[in-house]
Amino acid sequence: MAERKERLDATAWLARHLVGPAQVTDPRVPGRGTTDAERAREGELQAGFERVRDASGRVYLVAKDEGA
Secondary structure, eight states: OOOOOOOOOHHHHHIIIIIOSOOOSOTTSOOOOOOHHHHHHHHHHHHHEEEEEOTTSOEEEEEOOSOO
């Protein structure tokens, strides 16, 4: 027998789909800084992909060609 799917009221739906997950830390405290390794990885990702917009307006990432 199939299990019944949980039915959400409006508040639960808003909390799940619009607000997102709960924040564990104090929002007034600044987050930790980034490490050199994280900055290097971010730079590689930014250099390796480009944003493309299709005819419907959807934006997605495409890997850049190495040979271009």
